[in-house]
């Protein structure tokens with residue numbers, strides 16, 4: 001008698017958002033609650049992992065440039081292997097799966113394996129950091145455009161990759177992901193190759209939306225000094241442009257609103 005093949009469940013690529021558990025979408029929470037196995041990144045907060053069902057298997061696949069983590073090909077292989085076992089697989093990623101999250105590469109692997117897959121979008125770090133620091137990414141008086149770029153360069157990228165800098169003007173907002181380690185170089189390149197003056201305002205927001213959130217407001221020219229004075233840790237975003245000056249005016253309202261909420265009603 002032939003046995004029928006194990007029915008496959010669709011894989012869910014789920015965005016966990018920037019950190020605070022109450023910024024998860026309702027759909028993300030539903031997928032987590034139904035998961036048999038969750039493959040998660042280091043960026044996913046413990047608070048969110050605490051929402052997983054007790055009997056759900058948790059596999060940390062890492063992903064922070066400086067630490068030992070599984071290579072992407074191995075992660076792809078693992079997702080496919082787990083799905084083929086007939087398990088409900090959630091691939092849980094920091095922020096949004098399709099913003100510097102390699103969600104596209106994982107989905108291509110699933111496409112090649114013929115396994116159905118869905119994407120559950122999330123608040124990306126730029127939007128979490130903007131909201132939590134009182135820095136609107138666009139504003140009619142400051143910026144009509146916003147760009148999300150990665151500060152992490154592949155080893156084979158040469159000076160030609162400075163082209164993106166030339167595309168930016170000082171009236172746009174630039175949000176740089178994975179840029180903390182290279183922040184001094186990036187600031188120097190923006191001043192040297194772009195239209196950005198040394199007094200261009202910028203902010204660094206680390207651990208946005210978590211209790212460890214830290215915001216530093218400075219300028220491109222003063223960035224090296226600010227990095228020495230402040231103890232900034234990953235994950236952090238660089239937000240560059242005149243919108244960052246609004247932080248001074250708007251952030252106090254956020255702090256005030258936070259203080260007026262009953263304790264425990266949000267994660268900060």
Ligand code: SAH
Pocket residue numbers: 017018019043093094095096097098099100101123124125126128129176177178179205206207208209210234235236237
């Ligand atoms: N897919 C994610 C980005 C992954 S790349 C997203 O949509 O947000 C990892 C980078 O995201 C980090 O190096 C950092 O620049 C940024 N990042 C992620 N979470 C962050 C947080 N809570 N605060 C500040 N930056 C964060």
